[in-house]
Amino acid sequence: MKNLFFLIYVALLFFVPAKEISAQSTGYNPHKAFDPFFDNQPGTVYRSADGQPGPDYWTNRANYLITATLDTVQKSISANETITYANNSPDKLSFLWLQLGQNRFAKDSRGAAVASQIFNSKRFIGGFNIQSVAIAFDGKFTKADFIITDTRMQIRLPRALEAKGGTIKIRINYSFKIAPIGNGRSGWMHTRNGTIYDVAQWYPRMAVYDDLVGWNLLPFLGAGEFYLDYGNFDIYINVPWDQVVASSGTLENPEKVLSPTTISRLKKAATSNKTVVIRSGKDIHNLQSRPAHTGRLTWHFKMKNSRDFSWAASKAFLWDAAKANLPDNKTTLAMALYPVESAGKNAWNRATEYLKHSIEIFSKQWFPYPYPSATTIGGPVGGMEYPGIVFCSWRSKNNSLWMITNHEIGHTWFPMIVGSSERKNAWMDEGFNTFIDIYATQAFNHGEFAPKSDHEYNPQGGSPARDIVPLMLNPKAPPIITYADAFPRKLLHPVSYYKTALGLVMLREYILGHNRFDYAFRTYIKRWAYKHPSPLDFFRTMNNASGENLNWFWKGWFVKKWTLDQAVTSVKYVHNDPTQGALITLENKNQLVMPVTLKITESNGRTEIVNLPVEIWERSGKYTFRFNSTSRLEKVVVDPDKVLPDVDDSNNVWSAGKP
Ligand SMILES: [Zn+2]
Structure with missing residues (x-):
């Protein structure tokens, strides 16, 4: 994000x-530091x-079958969802919890009360309208006993779900109004050629049950993102004929929803390192670019082993694609969909290139990209990651478009592949992702x-x-x-x-x-x-x-939030003779410790870099060592390359000339 x-x-x-x-x-107290x-x-x-998963490590799984209808007049979605939930834990579960992300927009939601910075439209009142909830242990659905508390729903089971492999089906009928532009992680906006919908948190999702706390039930307030189990998705999205839909998953029925020309361009892109135009500005106004010219079409997507599924729809989308090369001669398809307002040679015309190269760099350096496609959407959401699809600002261009594309797709590795809890530990996805982005930015197109x-x-x-x-x-x-x-x-x-x-x-x-x-x-x-x-x-x-x-x-x-202050405090000579060696005293003045790097310059012009391990601080904050000097020292500098966050660098330099 x-x-x-x-x-x-x-x-x-x-x-x-x-x-x-x-x-x-x-x-500084060494016993605290060590x-x-x-x-x-x-x-x-x-x-x-x-640090590895133990011999009995488990995760529960949730598979989703969802049939959804987009109403472009009401800007709403109605859907029927069937979750197949597998309890692989060693515990019997007498109740289940689901996340109702849309309830962040409900009247009097906790998130509205804390008014998180990314949900700045307080006036929009939305939330899930849950029409029915049913459960089935054995194929026969019965009405569920459930209670909704803010962004969470508890289903109280008539009998416990068995441990180590027990499964249950949950069927929910629901609808909601899509939040307008300005609502952080999803939303819609108007463009010259039509409305763009970035759709997310759009279905009730299973909360994670884990071995650390049991059910993870922190409410969705806005700043804390998501924590979800893995599963397979089978998704049907019904939209007016002129809408183009992109999603986390793979399109299963291209011949039903795309024209033969579009399909052949996609085939070309699948083997092309250069960006191929799948849908041009002319196509937007050309009826022949769509396989139907009236009524509605159902787009069918599938995705395996994912923690979430999101999608976008618009009749205003331009569409580019190219292949991204993965380790072991595998490929994936990188795609960008955006409105004509975003086009430009330093803008979204390069989005596919940025996406392709980000995926290639991360895959080579850390772990192969796992999905058959990767899509970036230029739309109302400024920057938000989902598995296989990311939402980026339609306004981004130049450096900021590279940065946001690289960052959002970087979330594939954290937290989509490595599934830490974003709601609790933002640093394990945002920080780790920012870290890999630093090196990807160096690697892309010669920096x-x-x-x-x-x-x-x-x-x-x-x-x-x-x-x-x-x-x-x-x-x-x-x-x-x-x-x-x-x-x-x-x-x-x-x-x-x-x-x-x-x-x-x-x-x-x-x-x-x-x-x-x-x-x-x-x-x-x-x-x-x-x-x-x-x-x-x-x-x-x-x-x-x-x-x-x-x-x-x-x-x-x-x-902790300890700070670092390394200092060089004195230089003396053995028997007052520089040719017998210099005694250099260092101090660690604050609670954070680090190994030490020193640059020592002698009056005869000789310079040397000295590296000292962190263990020098284990007993005391003061450390004196003998340096094999050959002449008087001119200068001793701590952290000469300024690679450490030393909060006071006024004591980082010792000079012979200093009083
Ligand atoms: Zn992020």
């Missing part, structure tokens, strides 16, 4: 009143101590838009580690692990995107190196693909696969 309130956030991040910023040293943290919590049969510098990461464009210092010192900034909805509004993005991504950059570039970091991070992705990792599973996997006990870093950077 993209931060829509860039200016406010930048103002807050970088123009904090002086009285709120203090680089005063906060003191305490055992989670070392005394053993693994379980569900989550092993080394055309590099280095990544935008409202998600390093907005000032200088040293990302030094530019984050005001945030580190901002007393209102919560720790990274804070639940998404508990963040002060303007600090969710700086902390969960920027600070998290920078933490991983420091791990990769400074603490572990590329080889060890990449092996560990890929191990995390592979282990937890299509599963639900917790923060501890990530920390444990990284510790084990990299071979470092990084608890000091997890605790200081992610769990």
Whole structure:
């Protein structure tokens, strides 16, 4: 999800009143920095101590069969949904919980009360109109006993759903009005050639039952996104004949809903590295571009092993496509659909190219893209990710179109493949995604838009580690692990995107190196693909696969909001003779610890880089070591490349000339 309130956030991040910023040293206690943290919590049969899913790990599954009708006059959807829910847990379930995302727009919703920044249209009153709920253990449906509380529905079962493989069907008839433009994660907008509908949170979805808390039932307030189980989708969408529908899934009946020309262009795109126009501006006004010229058509889509399904529809869509090349000679189809207002050679005409290359880069570097297609929609939603489809602002162009396309499709890896809880741990999807975006931006087209510098990461464009210092010192900034909805509004993005991504950059570039970091991070992705990792599973996997006990870093950077202040405080010589060696004293003045890099310049012109491990801080905040000097030292600089967020760099340099 993209931060829509860039200016406010930048103002807050970088123009904090002086009285709120203090680089005063906060003191250092080595026993706090190096305490055992989670070392005394053993693994379980569900989550092993080394961070992998345990021998008895399970996830429940939810398959969805939905028949939906789009009413373009009322701007509403009515649908019939059948969920097949499998309880793979070791527990019998006497009740079930579902998420009713649309109820965020209901009158008096909790989300309206907290008025999250991304849902700024308070006047729209919507919500699910649930007409019927029925359940079947054995094929015969009976009326369900249910209660709705805000964005959640509980179904109380007449008998418990069996553990370890028990299944139940839930059938729900419902309708809702689609939220208008300005409502964050879905909505509609008018364009010159017709309305665009970005449709999401459009069906009651099973809440996740897991081994950590049981049912995950934080309400949908707006800022916290989603946490969903995996399953298969079989979706029928009935729309007026002139609507073009794009979705998370694969189109099963192209011959029924597309013209022969459109189908042949799609075939061409499936083997083309260059963008192919599937539907042009002329086609929008040409009846022959559609297989029917009256009535309605039903688009049938399927998707396997996905945590969600979203779609978009419009008669105003232009449509481009190209193949994206995946590892092992596989391919997927990258597509962009957008209104004529978005077209332009530095605008949406390049969206397919951005999407294709993002997918190729992420697939090669981390884990193969898993779906047969990937679609980006230019429409009313500024930036929002769903599996196989992303919604981006129709206004985006240049750098911002690359950035938003790259970021939203980057969410395929976090949280669509690695299924962490967005509602609780925004950093595990937003931050991890921002991190992989940094390197993708370097890799794309010889760094055309590099280095990544935008409202998600390093907005000032200088040293990302030094530019984050005001945030580190901002007393209102919560720790990274804070639940998404508990963040002060303007600090969710700086902390969960920027600070998290920078933490991983420091791990990769400074603490572990590329080889060890990449092996560990890929191990995390592979282990937890299509599963639900917790923060501890990530920390444990990284510790084990990299071979470092990084608890000091997890605790200081992610769990606490400790700050770093490394200093070089004195230089003396052995027997006052520089040729016998220099005694350099360093101090760690604040609670966060890091390995130390020093650049030492001697008066005879010799320079040397000295790397010291983090263990120098295990006993004390003061550390003196002997450097094999050959002449008097001219200068000693801590963190010479400014890669660490040192909150006070006035003590980072020792000079011979200084008093
Ligand atoms: Zn995001």
